[in-house]
Amino acid sequence: xxxxxxxxxxxxxxxxxxxxxxxxxxxxxxxxxxxxxxxxxxxxxxxxxxxxxxxxxxxxxxxxxxxxxxxxxxxxxxxxxxxxxxxxxxxxxxxxxxxxxxxxxxxxxxxxxxxxxxxxxxxxxxxxxxxxxxxxxxxxxxxxxxxxxxxxxxxxxxxxxxxxxxxxxxxxxxxxxxxxxxxxxxxxxxxxxxxxxxxxxxxxxxxxxxxxxxxxxxxxxxxxxxxxxxxxxxxxxxxxxxxxxxxxxxxxxxxxxxxxxxxxxxxxxxxxxxxxxxxxxxxxxxxxxxxxxxxxxxxxxxxxxxxxxxxxxxxxxxxxxxxxxxxxxxxxxxxxxxxxx
Numbered sequence: 001x002x003x004x005x006x007x008x009x010x011x012x013x014x015x016x017x018x019x020x021x022x023x024x025x026x027x028x029x030x031x032x033x034x035x036x037x038x039x040x041x042x043x044x045x046x047x048x049x050x051x052x053x054x055x056x057x058x059x060x061x062x063x064x065x066x067x068x069x070x071x072x073x074x075x076x077x078x079x080x081x082x083x084x085x086x087x088x089x090x091x092x093x094x095x096x097x098x099x100x101x102x103x104x105x106x107x108x109x110x111x112x113x114x115x116x117x118x119x120x121x122x123x124x125x126x127x128x129x130x131x132x133x134x135x136x137x138x139x140x141x142x143x144x145x146x147x148x149x150x151x152x153x154x155x156x157x158x159x160x161x162x163x164x165x166x167x168x169x170x171x172x173x174x175x176x177x178x179x180x181x182x183x184x185x186x187x188x189x190x191x192x193x194x195x196x197x198x199x200x201x202x203x204x205x206x207x208x209x210x211x212x213x214x215x216x217x218x219x220x221x222x223x224x225x226x227x228x229x230x231x232x233x234x235x236x237x238x239x240x241x242x243x244x245x246x247x248x249x250x251x252x253x254x255x256x257x258x259x260x261x262x263x264x265x266x267x268x269x270x271x272x273x274x275x276x277x278x279x280x281x282x283x284x285x286x287x288x289x290x291x292x293x294x295x296x297x298x299x300x301x302x303x304x305x306x307x308x309x310x311x312x313x314x315x316x317x318x319x320x321x322x323x324x325x326x327x328x329x330x331x332x333x334x335x336x337x338x339x340x341x
Contacts, residue, residue, distance in 0.1 A: 018222035018273050024301035026315035034223030034309055041106055041229040044139060051109040051137065058113035059134075066090065066123065073133070073156045075149060082149045083134040084156075085112040086164070087119045089127045097199065097336035098166035100154050100186070101132040104177030104305075106207070106225075106233035107146055108138055118176070125324045126332040129166045131157050135182075138236035143252045146237070150182050151189055158196050170199035170336045177225070177276075177305065178233065180206025180268070184254040184283070191262055199336040200265040202328065205304060209255035209279040210234040210248060220275045225304035227275045255279050260290035265335055267295045267327045269319060271302030295327040 020031040027034075040046045062068040067088040072081040088096070099122065103110045112132035119130050135149035154171065161168030173190075175183040180203035187201045212218050213231035220227050234253075241248055250257035266287055270280040277298065284296045299306065299319065307319035 015216075015219040015221045015227065016273075018220065018303075022273060022301060023303070024299070024306070024315055026310045026313040027301070027303060027306055030309050031223060034303060037224050038226050038229050041108065041225065042232050047108045048139065051111075054109065054111060054114060058116075059111055061113055061116075063116060066120070073153055076152050076155075077148060080136065080149075082153060084153055085132050085134070087123065087130040087132075088165075089123050092127055095161075095165050095167050096127050096129050097170060097172060097332065098129040098131065098157055098161065098164060098168075099172040099174055100150070100157060101130050102135070102150050102173075102175030102179035102182040102186070103132060104175065104179045105137075106229060107178045107182075107237045108233055110137075110178075115176075121320065121324050122174075122328065125329050126337075128172070128332070128336075129164050131164070138233070138239070142239040143237050143241060147182065147185055147251055150186050154186055154190065154196055167336070169197050171196055172199050172202070172332075172336055174202035174204070175206075176204040178207045180204045181208050181254060184208060185251050187264065188254055188257055189251055191264075198264040200267065200331045201263075202267045202323070203283075204268055204323070205270040205274065205276050205280060206254075206268065206283070207233065207276060208253065208283055210238060210253040211255070212275055212279055218275065218278050220273070222273055222275070223303055224306075224309060225274060225276075230275050255283065260286045260292060263287055263290065263292045265293040265295075265331055267323065267331060269297040269299060269322060271304060271306050272298055272300045273302060274304040276304065295322075295331075297322055 020028050040050055067090055069086045071084050073084055075082055103112055103115055111134050133149050133153040136145040157171060158168045173183050173187055183201055183203040184206050187198050190196045190198050213227045238248060238252060248256060270277050284294050287294050307316040310316045
């Protein structure tokens with residue numbers, strides 16, 4: 001495991017320093033490129049610039065191989081309209097399972113459109129309707145804005161299932177990274193309130209634990225996403241709660257949840273050389289202790305978003321097979337498309 005590696009001092013902590021030689025061989029050619037990401041993620045001005053460029057490049061973009069549309073959802077706080085993208089397979093008649101997909105970006109940047117390849121893979125593997133909100137980002141609106149936008153979208157999906165030609169009683173929730181953390185939070189609230197039945201969830205290498213960046217035993221200096229990136233992201237997301245010296249709720253940081261009973265089946269994976277590995281492993285263990293079915297894999301020598309970074313390699317294809325062809329297809333068949341009891 002990564003904590004057995006040589007240690008180095010960083011910002012007052014003893015941190016794991018990931019070197020190129022420690023990486024899976026398929027990731028080594030991307031080592032220098034991956035080092036650029038933390039520079040952007042730790043800089044507020046660069047993050048906001050990236051958001052503007054990303055929105056200018058892909059926001060509202062449709063694709064000929066999918067039925068693409070857009071809607072605006074009134075937020076429960078009455079302060080905003082949530083832009084949401086909707087994707088369906090072409091020329092498909094009848095109701096389909098529906099997925100709420102929550103994009104990554106450290107809660108600081110990103111939009112639904114940047115995940116078009118992920119949407120294609122889900123829809124091509126098993127047909128579904130995907131609804132993905134462009135939730136508010138932390139630098140302008142800290143918690144609970146993003147969480148509320150995601151949960152409001154979940155409720156909107158249920159209320160508008162007929163319009164979506166979707167099944168309202170078996171909703172899939174999924175997301176990568178920060179979107180994985182939001183997936184776990186939305187699923188937790190749905191479990192608590194019984195507002196919506198979640199067929200299964202897919203929080204992929206999820207951002208769950210706001211305490212990770214301050215824990216010397218889990219502090220890691222690595223390309224792509226490191227503990228300092230997590231510190232910046234959590235600080236921005238929880239800024240209002242910190243100013244109020246308020247208790248951090250589990251809907252903000254799902255690792256703070258202590259009750260995992262009645263959670264839906266779960267699919268996730270994570271790399272062993274990234275700061276979210278221990279919180280992901282702990283989340284999986286707590287689910288399994290509560291007798292929740294979990295499909296999980298830890299990829300040795302891998303960074304955050306390794307399958308996207310090394311697209312086209314055997315490593316990336318293995319992760320894609322694990323997520324889409326093996327477990328998403330299986331859980332879809334058993335939990336989302338099967339007749340209701």
